[in-house]
Amino acid sequence: MDFTCGQIKSWLLNLSKLIQEKKEELSLYDQAIGDGDHGINLARGFKEVEQLLKETEDGDIGALFQRVSLALLSKVGGASGPLYGTAFLKMAAVCKGKKALSLQEWGLALTEALNGLKMRGKAEPGDKTMIDVWEPVVDYMVRAGQDLSWQKVKDIAVQSMEKTKELQARKGRASFLGERSIGHVDPGAVSSCYLFQTLADQLQKGE
Amino acid sequence: MSCVGLVLVSHSEKLVEGLAEFLSQVQKQVPIAIAGGTDEGELGTSMQKIKEAIESVYSDQGVIILFDFGSASMSIEMAIEMLGPDKRIRVADAPLVEGAYAAVVQASVQSSLEKVLASAEKVNNLQKLG
Numbered sequence: 185m186d187f188t189c190g191q192i193k194s195w196l197l198n199l200s201k202l203i204q205e206k207k208e209e210l211s212l213y214d215q216a217i218g219d220g221d222h223g224i225n226l227a228r229g230f231k232e233v234e235q236l237l238k239e240t241e242d243g244d245i246g247a248l249f250q251r252v253s254l255a256l257l258s259k260v261g262g263a264s265g266p267l268y269g270t271a272f273l274k275m276a277a278v279c280k281g282k283k284a285l286s287l288q289e290w291g292l293a294l295t296e297a298l299n300g301l302k303m304r305g306k307a308e309p310g311d312k313t314m315i316d317v318w319e320p321v322v323d324y325m326v327r328a329g330q331d332l333s334w335q336k337v338k339d340i341a342v343q344s345m346e347k348t349k350e351l352q353a354r355k356g357r358a359s360f361l362g363e364r365s366i367g368h369v370d371p372g373a374v375s376s377c378y379l380f381q382t383l384a385d386q387l388q389k390g391e
Numbered sequence: 392m393s394c395v396g397l398v399l400v401s402h403s404e405k406l407v408e409g410l411a412e413f414l415s416q417v418q419k420q421v422p423i424a425i426a427g428g429t430d431e432g433e434l435g436t437s438m439q440k441i442k443e444a445i446e447s448v449y450s451d452q453g454v455i456i457l458f459d460f461g462s463a464s465m466s467i468e469m470a471i472e473m474l475g476p477d478k479r480i481r482v483a484d485a486p487l488v489e490g491a492y493a494a495v496v497q498a499s500v501q502s503s504l505e506k507v508l509a510s511a512e513k514v515n516n517l518q519k520l521g
Binding site: 257259263270305356 | 430438439462
């Protein structure tokens with residue numbers, strides 16, 4: 185079955201609500217190994233996304249993702265702005281002119297987003313970044329195809345996020361901490377986990 | 392003939408404001424634009440601000456961008472992509488203050504984009520205490 189623009193808007197709204205709710209928590213994770221602003225930055229960016237969701241009528245999913253990207257790029261401020269901005273921009277290109285997305289198209293859009301994240305952040309799996317959540321989740325979604333379980337998507341997202349605790353950071357400010365970055369989760373991995381959890385919750389409902 | 396333009400990018404608006412003030416005292420004829428902080432004036436970088444700064448000093452001579460650190464480079468990359476592939480824009484892999492100083496001096500004598508970039512990046516080997 186296909187997922188509509190309305191469902192995607194509900195997902196983005198739920199994601200924003202979760203980010204607003206977890207703002208302090210995200211910033212606390214970031215204070216441990218980063219510059220402490222991940223929660224505040226994302227909350228500010230997604231407030232803008234909430235606003236545009238109200239103003240955007242259901243229709244072209246690509247255009248919606250494009251607007252989300254620009255809002256995050258201009259409002260977030262920290263590293264997560266260009267990263268999530270790139271992810272949504274890549275998804276926008278795949279979804280251009282589409283009014284609904286099949287599971288296969290989701291796989292394609294998220295694969296492009298993942299490639300964009302790797303290109304923008306110059307990061308690879310194991311660097312203790314959001315890629316460590318995106319890669320296993322997207323890999324599962326593409327492999328599972330029509331047999332996809334949204335519960336499994338959530339499980340993989342949470343497990344992969346928790347696994348970043350064991351990793352030593354090789355990107356961003358946390359990389360300056362060397363071994364001292366071990367034992368903390370990566371804040372970008374946590375917000376990416378929220379992204380996939382809310383996506384799975386929303387699309388599960390639509391099935 | 393005009394000079395290569397300079398864009399200074401920082402997480403802090405005040406930081407690049409001060410730097411631009413200093414540089415324009417050194418050389419008045421080099422076009423300098425700043426993109427510091429977020430759209431709300433908070434700490435961070437904004438792709439939009441960077442894009443507008445580049446446009447404001449862009450000429451056929453091209454533009455050199457200098458930045459403070461970290462995620463600023465990603466916002467810059469995106470701004471350059473948004474402006475399209477035909478623009479002559481280079482990002483200096485150099486310390487912001489020292490690199491900008493070297494760049495403005497080189498740009499003021501109407502040197503090419505590549506030469507201004509090389510001057511900015513040469514400060515990576517600079518020994519400040521002789």
